[in-house]
Amino acid sequence: MNVAVKIKTLLQEAELYRSQGLLKESIGKYRAAADILQKVDKVKNRDAYLEGIARKIRAVEKELDAFLNAPAAPEMTAAVQDLIKEKFAFAKDADSQPLEGAIALAKFGQYGRALEEFRSLLAKEPVKVAAAKNIIRCHISRESFDEGIEEFRQWDGDGLFSPQQLENLRVFFQGVLDKRGIEKTVEIAQSGAETFQEIESPELDLQLDQSDAGQEEELLDISSIGVLMEDGPQTGERVEFDVSFQSGKEISLLIPSREKGMIEHLRVGTKLNDIEFYSPFAMFQGAGIVTSNTKIATGPKRGDFSLDIKVTST
Amino acid sequence: MATINLKKKEIEAKIVYYGPGRGGKTTNLEYIYKTYKKQVTGDMVSITTEGDRTLFFDFLPIGLGKIRGFDVRVSLYTVPGQVQYSSTRKLVLKEVDGLVFVADSLQVRREKNMISLKDMAQNLKDYGLNVFKVPLVFQYNKRDLAEEGFPILTVEQLDKDLNRQLKVPSLPASALKGDGVGATLKECLKLTLKSLKSQFQEGS
Numbered sequence: 001m002n003v004a005v006k007i008k009t010l011l012q013e014a015e016l017y018r019s020q021g022l023l024k025e026s027i028g029k030y031r032a033a034a035d036i037l038q039k040v041d042k043v044k045n046r047d048a049y050l051e052g053i054a055r056k057i058r059a060v061e062k063e064l065d066a067f068l069n070a071p072a073a074p075e076m077t078a079a080v081q082d083l084i085k086e087k088f089a090f091a092k093d094a095d096s097q098p099l100e101g102a103i104a105l106a107k108f109g110q111y112g113r114a115l116e117e118f119r120s121l122l123a124k125e126p127v128k129v130a131a132a133k134n135i136i137r138c139h140i141s142r143e144s145f146d147e148g149i150e151e152f153r154q155w156d157g158d159g160l161f162s163p164q165q166l167e168n169l170r171v172f173f174q175g176v177l178d179k180r181g182i183e184k185t186v187e188i189a190q191s192g193a194e195t196f197q198e199i200e201s202p203e204l205d206l207q208l209d210q211s212d213a214g215q216e217e218e219l220l221d222i223s224s225i226g227v228l229m230e231d232g233p234q235t236g237e238r239v240e241f242d243v244s245f246q247s248g249k250e251i252s253l254l255i256p257s258r259e260k261g262m263i264e265h266l267r268v269g270t271k272l273n274d275i276e277f278y279s280p281f282a283m284f285q286g287a288g289i290v291t292s293n294t295k296i297a298t299g300p301k302r303g304d305f306s307l308d309i310k311v312t313s314t
Numbered sequence: 315m316a317t318i319n320l321k322k323k324e325i326e327a328k329i330v331y332y333g334p335g336r337g338g339k340t341t342n343l344e345y346i347y348k349t350y351k352k353q354v355t356g357d358m359v360s361i362t363t364e365g366d367r368t369l370f371f372d373f374l375p376i377g378l379g380k381i382r383g384f385d386v387r388v389s390l391y392t393v394p395g396q397v398q399y400s401s402t403r404k405l406v407l408k409e410v411d412g413l414v415f416v417a418d419s420l421q422v423r424r425e426k427n428m429i430s431l432k433d434m435a436q437n438l439k440d441y442g443l444n445v446f447k448v449p450l451v452f453q454y455n456k457r458d459l460a461e462e463g464f465p466i467l468t469v470e471q472l473d474k475d476l477n478r479q480l481k482v483p484s485l486p487a488s489a490l491k492g493d494g495v496g497a498t499l500k501e502c503l504k505l506t507l508k509s510l511k512s513q514f515q516e517g518s
Contacts, residue, residue: 009463016464017422021336025422076361083359087370087389088405107405108361108368220440284440314440 003040007033014056023064030057074109081105081113095126103134111138122160129165133221136173145177145184156189163188171245179248220277220284222246225253225309228274232265238276241307249311250291257303266290266307277314286314316411316510318384325384327510328391329502330407332434333416334426335395338455341489342416343369343392346499349492355387368394368406375503381511388503395430404437412449412506414498416489417472419456421465424475431476449505450482453498458488 014029034053037046076084085101102117115138121131132155139148152173155161161169166188173186226238239262245252255263266272270290277284292308316327331339347358350373358371370391380386393403415434417427435445454472467475469486477484483501487494 013464016459016462017420020420022420022422025420028422080359080361084361088408090409104405107401284442314436 003036007036010036011053014060018060018063023060023067026060027057027064030060075112076108076110078113081110084108084110085117095124099127099130099134102131106134106138106141111142114138122155129161129168132161132169133172136169136176140176140180145182148173149184149186152186153189175245176248179250222251222277224278225251226276226278227272229262229265230273231270233261244306251288251309251311253307253309254296255305255307257305259305263293263305263307266293268293272309275309275311277311284314287312316513323384325381325386325510325514327386327388327411327506328409329388329412329414329499329506330410331390331392331414331416332403332407332430333395334418334423334430337395337416337418337423337427337430338453338487338489339392339395339416340367340369342414342453342455342487342495342498343371343390345489345492345495346373346390347371349496368392368402375507379507381507381514386507386510388506390499400433403433404440407434407437408441410438410443410448411510412451412502414451414453414502415476416453416455417476419454419466419472419486420459421467424467427472428475446480449502449509450480451498451502451505452477452480452482452484453487453489453494454484455487455489455494457486458491458493 010029010033014026014033017023017026017029030053034050034057037043037050037053040046043049084104085098088104088107089097089101091097091100098117099121102114102121105111105117106114115135118131118135118138122128122135124131135151136148139145139151152169155169156166170186170188177184177186222243224240224242226240228238229235241253241255243251244254268290272288272290275286275288277286288309288311290307291310292306294306296302296304296306316325318325331342333339343358347354353374355372355374358369361368368391370389373388373390375386375388391406393399393406395403413434415431417431438445438448452472454467454469456466460466469484473484483505485494485498485501487498489495
C-alpha cells in the first residue's frame with residue numbers, strides 16, 4: 001500500500017475509534033501513523049503533519065485522563081437510588097432484603113445513601129455484623145479511613161456488639177487496611193477481647209465488592225472451604241476447613257494439631273487445584289495456593305496450624 | 315429466575331445485554347426504547363457511571379404467547395461494559411433469564427469480546443448458572459463499519475472466537491442504524507420464553 005494511503009487510513013481509523021469512545025485504540029492508530037511518517041524522508045511539511053498528529057494524540061489523551069480520573073459514580077437522585085434498592089435486592093426475607101438494597105447502592109457508588117441504610121440496619125440483630133462490615137467497606141472505598149475508625153470506636157463505646165463480634169470486625173477492618181498498605185491501627189478500648197478468637201460462623205453476611213473503585217476484586221465472604229487433597233493420607237478426599245479470617249482473596253484456616261499428617265502435605269507453594277468455596281449464599285469452585293503454613297506457638301491455639309491460602313481463581 | 319406476580323397475572327423476566335464497553339449495548343436499548351414505544355411500559359432509567367451506563371426499562375413482548383395463562387413482562391437491562399465496573403456488572407446479571415451478548419465486530423476489539431464473554435460466564439457461574447444453559451444470543455454489532463472500509467472481523471471469525479462451543483443463535487447488526495436490533499431481541503425473547511415455559515412446567 002502506498003505510504004500516503006496507509007497514513008491516511010490509519011488517521012481515519014484513529015478518528016473512527018475516537019468517535020466510538022475507543023480512546024486507547026485511537027491513540028494507537030495515531031501513533032502508528034506518526035511512526036510511519038517519521039520514517040519517510042521526502043514528505044512536504046512533515047513536521048507540520050507530525051505536530052498535527054501530536055496535537056490529536058494530546059487531545060485524545062486528555063479525554064482518556066478525564067475518563068480515568070472522573071468520579072466513578074456521581075450522586076444520583078433519591079428516586080433513582082430508591083429504584084436501585086428496589087431492582088437489585090432479591091432476598092425475600094425482611095432482614096436481608098434491605099441489606100441487599102444497601103449493598104446495591106454501594107455497588108453503584110452511592111456511598112452516602114448506602115451508609116445511611118447500613119447504619120439503620122445496625123439495630124437488626126441478624127444483619128448487624130454484615131451491615132457493620134459493609135460500613136467499613138464503604139469507608140475503605142471512599143478512603144474515609146479516619147471516619148471509619150471513629151465509627152468503629154463508637155461501636156466499641158456503645159456496646160452495640162459482643163466482644164467477639166467486635167474483635168471479628170476489628171480484625172476484618174485492620175486486615176483490609178493492612179492489605180491496602182494504609183498505616184492505621186484499629187483498636188478496641190474495652191478489655192477482654194484482645195485475644196484473637198476464631199471468627200464465629202458468619203451470620204447473613206453479604207458483601208460489597210471493592211472492584212468498582214478499581215481495587216483488586218474481592219471474593220464473597222467465605223465461611224468454609226472444601227479442598228480436594230491431591231497428596232498425603234487423604235488423597236482423593238475432599239476435606240473441609242472453616243475459614244478463620246478473610247481479607248480479599250486471602251483466607252486463613254486454623255487446622256488442629258491432630259491433622260499434622262495432612263498439614264505436611266500443604267507446604268508453602270502447594271497448588272490446590274480443586275477447592276469448593278462455601279459462602280452463606282453461594283457455593284463456587286476455584287483454585288488457590290498455600291502462601292503460609294505456621295505452627296501457632298502461643299495462646300489458646302498453641303500447637304495448631306495457621307494456613308494461609310491465596311485464591312488464584314474462582 | 316423470573317418472578318411471578320399473581321395479582322397482575324404476570325411473569326416478570328429479566329434479559330440482560332452484556333458485552334465489552336463501547337460495543338453498542340446502550341445503543342441497542344435506546345433503539346428498542348425509541349422504536350417499540352407501544353411495548354415499553356414505563357420510563358427508561360439510566361444509571362450513569364463515568365464513560366458507561368446501566369440502563370433498564372420494562373418491555374411487554376407481543377405475540378409470543380402466555381405461560382400457563384400468565385402474561386410475560388420483560389425487564390431489559392444493559393450492564394456497564396468497562397472493566398472497572400465488574401462488581402456492578404455482576405449485580406445486574408443476578409437472576410437473569412436471558413442474555414444478549416453484544417460483540418464488537420471491530421478487529422481491534424477482538425480480545426475485548428473474548429474477555430467479556432469469559433467474564434460473563436464466570437459471573438453466571440458465581441450465581442450457580444451455566445452459560446451453556448442460560449438462553450443466550452450473540453449479536454455481532456457494527457457490521458456497517460465494513461462499508462466505510464474499516465477492518466472488522468468476519469461473522470465466521472466471530473463465531474469461531476465466541477460461539478464455537480456455545481453454538482447459540484448469532485445475528486449481525488448495526489445498532490446505530492437499527493439493523494438487527496429487533497431481530498436479536500426477538501430471538502432472545504423466543505429462547506427465554508421457551509426456557510421459562512420449560513421451567514414452569516417442571517415446577518408444576
